[in-house]
Amino acid sequence: MVGAMATIVVCGLGGTIAMTAVDGGAVAPALTAASLVRAVPGLAGLGAGLEVVDVANVPSSSLRLADLAGLSATIAGRLAAGADGVVVTTGTDTLEECAYLLDLLHDGPQPVVVTGAMRSPALAGADGPANLLAAVSVATSPGSRGRGVLVAFADEVHAAVRVRKGHSTRVTAFESPVGGPVGYVVEGVPHFVAAPAARFVVPRGGELPxxxxxxxxxxxxxxxxxxxxxxxxxxxxxxxHLPQWWAPPLAEAARRVPVVLATRTLAGPVLSGTYGYPGSERDLLERGLIPAGLLGPWKARILLMAALAAGAGREQVAAAFAAAGGLGDAARWPWPVRGGART
Incomplete structure (x- = not known):
């Protein structure tokens, strides 16, 4: 644990984990963060003092960027006031994007752990209580410090930069196609199998564009x-790769704004020089597009927005993707790099 009585702030955003039955038998967000905490057996045994904050109570498909920017500011304020860690409960539809944006804006050593549920409390086998218990356990673990934002789900611990939702319904929906989980929760105790990686933090800027x-x-x-x-x-x-007739208009767009090239496969890298025909990756990069590396399109969007909000120009954006995309040099990151070398 972080201490004899670690202070962990639980921030509720809504999502399936906070849903209850409404007319017609469907479910909708209703439960507060305090209600979620009260429903979890075993929390008292973790030796953590829990504080709860209701930030929103909506399906994560209806979250706005301003909601996440506000949550990031709330997290920073609570940590600056002395909290030892933060747990965020949210819906799974946009959890991977929410976690990555929080990660890019979180510059402290304290752990921030995001979790949710695939089955609502109205269903048999609801996974929310177990996921919340695991998330608080991860937030109180000394091994979580310096790792930025983590995702705790189905007793696996994932880095925010790599995790994605890989299935629409199963309780083990979250995975990290590149590198796998960084840790596991075994008998209630977090165990990490990967060393802390370099952390790429973007300075807080204006409104996300x-x-x-x-x-x-x-x-x-x-x-x-x-x-x-x-x-x-x-x-x-x-x-x-893109249709060859996409190349000229995208090259024109790249002269005006940063255009980032990711892969729709959602796993694996964007290459730089294997194919050489019109519309190939080499052709597109020569026309001014910026490779996303190992970042999928949704995370690439988050990084591009955060970088632009911080005032980055095209060269800084390209350097940011070269570092955070996982295929380049971490030293190219345009801002201070936190932590050790990327593994």
């Missing part, structure tokens, strides 16, 4: 880039 994601599809026309977009993420085929 609009960054659309365009997904490539067979035979689709080239996309129009909205005039109010501050950047664009393209989820390409395979290792970074």
């Amino acid at each position: 609009r960054v659309p994601v365009v997904v490539a599809a067979l035979g689709e026309d080239a996309p129009d880039v909205p005039a109010d977009a501050a950047g664009l993420v393209v989820a390409a085929f395979g290792v970074g």
Whole structure:
């Protein structure tokens, strides 16, 4: 544990973990953070003093960027006031994006652990209490310090930068295709199997700008880039391929705003020099697109928004993706790097 009586703040955002039955038999968010905590047997045995904060109570599909920016500020304030760690409960639909944005904005050593549930409290076998118990356990573990934001789900511990939701319904929905979990909760005790990695923190900036994601599809026309977009993420085929007729308009867009090239496969890297035909990854990068590395399109969007909000220009954005994308040099990160070398 962090201490004899660690103070852990539980921030509730809503989601399936906080849902109860409504008319017609469906479920909707209703439970407060305090209600969630009261429903978890075994929390008292963790030796943590729990404080609860209700930030929102909505499905995570209805969260706005401003909600997450406000939550990040709340977390920073509670940690600065002396809290030893934070647990965030939220819906699973956008959990991977929420966790990564919080990770990019969290510059302290204290653990922040995000969790949720795939089955509501109205169902047999609801997984919310077990996930919340595991999350508090991870938040009180000294091994969690310096790791940034973690995701605790189904007794696995994932790094926010790598985790994704890989299934729509199963209770083991979350996975890290690159590298696997960084730890496991065994008999209530967190055990880490990966060393702390370098942490890439973005300075807090202004309002997060609009960054659309365009997904490539067979035979689709080239996309129009909205005039109010501050950047664009393209989820390409395979290792970074697009229809050849997409290349010229995207090159034109890249002269105006940063355009990041990710893969729609959601696992594996964007390459840089294997293929050389029009619309290939090499052709697109030569036209000014920025490779996302190992970041999927949704996380690439989060990083691009955070970097632009912090005032980064195109060269800084490219350097940020070279570092955080996991295929380049961590030293290229435009801002101070926290922690040790990336493993």
